[in-house]
Amino acid sequence: MxxxxxxxxxxxxxxxxxxxxxxxxxxxxxxxxxxxxxxxxxxxxxxxxxxxxxxxxxxxxxxxxxxxxxxxxxxxxxxxxxxxxxxxxxxxxxxxxxxxxxxxxxxxxxxxxxxxxxxxxxxxxxxxxxxxxxxEWKMGTETKQIGQYTCFKATAIKTVDGFDWRSMRRRRDNDDKDKKEGEKKNDSIKKDDDPMSEIEVPKTIEVVAWYTPQVPINQGPDDYWGLPGLILEIxxxxxxxxxxxxxxxxxxxxxxxxxxxxxxxTKAEYNEIITKKMQEMREMYGGRRGNRGGRGRRN
Incomplete structure (x- = not known):
């Protein structure tokens, strides 16, 4: 009711x-x-x-x-x-x-x-x-006041872009305790050569939106939209x-x-461009490390 x-x-x-x-x-x-x-x-x-x-x-x-x-x-x-x-x-x-x-x-x-x-x-x-x-918004039953506007709650599960820096975090390897000492060293070397290997992005996140029917516009900030009222909070x-x-x-x-x-x-094509650029930077970074290592050995 x-x-x-x-x-x-x-x-x-x-x-x-x-x-x-x-x-x-x-x-x-x-x-x-x-x-x-x-x-x-x-x-x-x-x-x-x-x-x-x-x-x-x-x-x-x-x-x-x-x-x-x-x-x-x-x-x-x-x-x-x-x-x-x-x-x-x-x-x-x-x-x-x-x-x-x-x-x-x-x-x-x-x-x-x-x-x-x-x-x-x-x-x-x-x-x-x-x-x-x-x-795919799920309309909730909660309401709250944002300024002078009465807002209603909606939630959704969003697929995260692999280059969304806002959700980037340091990779956590839960199997470290089970690794052998030699494997740990190899893994450490790999991460030093490729700093991006320590970063991960979740595949999906939960989004909570608050929208107001007092502004009956199907719009919202960033790429959010699709609710029967302006989205005031994400x-x-x-x-x-x-x-x-x-x-x-x-x-x-x-x-x-x-x-x-x-x-x-397209967004997919743009992400491919970023991926190639990052690969170039990783190779350049690894090459510099190799050159420094080579000079160290000659000395």
């Missing part, structure tokens, strides 16, 4: 609010704050002093904590970072290499199921064009995306333009 009442309430809210969103030139803006947590102890932080940890955390803050703006109408949206001027020396995460994992403006069209993303990787511009994929693995402000029908409307620059590729 409780679930039926909540579903009915959501339907009433959706129908009531949809009337005011019917005009042709309707537009809105939602401001989001995204934060990803990272345990430095997992990446060798146990050997650092508190001062060293603090310095690294400050340098990583601009990469792990970002602000975005979602500009949307009834069918389209563009999601892009709200870039701010940074202090000298603050850094942008992991330098140029991080560009392969953090995308540029993302365009979604929920009617044509079109997804476009502007992406730069090692100085080359790409235009990722793919089908907008939907998640909790996915170690990342939380939270809406901090909504502006309906701003005085100065912004044209939602599709990204156009760059070589057009």
């Amino acid at each position: 409780k679930k039926l009442l909540q579903n009915f309430t959501a339907l009433v809210l959706f129908c009531f609010c949809a009337v005011s969103f019917a005009q042709k030139d309707f537009q809105g803006k939602a401001y989001y704050m995204s934060k990803t947590t990272m345990d430095l102890d997992e990446w060798g932080g146990r050997e650092m002093t508190p001062e060293q940890k603090k310095r690294i955390e400050e340098r990583m803050k601009s990469f792990l904590e970002k602000e975005y703006i979602l500009t949307f109408n009834k069918e389209e949206s563009i999601y892009k970072e709200d870039e701010k001027l940074e202090a000298p020396g603050s850094g942008r995460g992991w330098g140029g290499f991080s560009g392969g994992f953090t995308g540029g403006p993302k365009y979604k069209n929920v009617k044509s199921k079109e997804l476009l993303q502007d992406q730069e990787f090692f100085g080359k511009q790409f235009l990722i064009k793919d089908e907008l994929k939907s998640l 909790n996915a693995d170690r990342t939380t995306i939270l809406c901090t402000k909504i502006v309906m029908n701003p005085d100065e409307k912004e044209e939602i333009e599709k990204p156009k620059k760059g070589d057009e590729v």
Whole structure:
């Protein structure tokens, strides 16, 4: 009975609010704050002093904590970072290499199921064009208030992109205790030659979304969408995306333009490009280690 009442309430809210969103030139803006947590102890932080940890955390803050703006109408949206001027020396995460994992403006069209993303990787511009994929949302019965909006809970299981840095973690080998000493040494050498061998990404994660029928738009931050209302909060693995402000029908409307620059590729093709580049870097890294070792032996 409780679930039926909540579903009915959501339907009433959706129908009531949809009337005011019917005009042709309707537009809105939602401001989001995204934060990803990272345990430095997992990446060798146990050997650092508190001062060293603090310095690294400050340098990583601009990469792990970002602000975005979602500009949307009834069918389209563009999601892009709200870039701010940074202090000298603050850094942008992991330098140029991080560009392969953090995308540029993302365009979604929920009617044509079109997804476009502007992406730069090692100085080359790409235009990722793919089908907008939907998640199999399970509607929950819980509600909570986010600002002035009543939100309803929905959950889904999401397949994780192998290059999603937000879910990367250090690989854990549960069989270490059962290995022989010689096997441990060989494994250690392999990891030294290939630093990426210590990183893994889970195949799937659970996503918890909070959406509001008071803004009856089938949109949300990043690549999330597909609920009967604007998604105001996303909790996915170690990342939380939270809406901090909504502006309906701003005085100065912004044209939602599709990204156009760059070589057009699908997401699968782009991942293949990253894979090849990483392989080149691993080979180059291994070659340098070999050269250093060779010079050491000649001496």
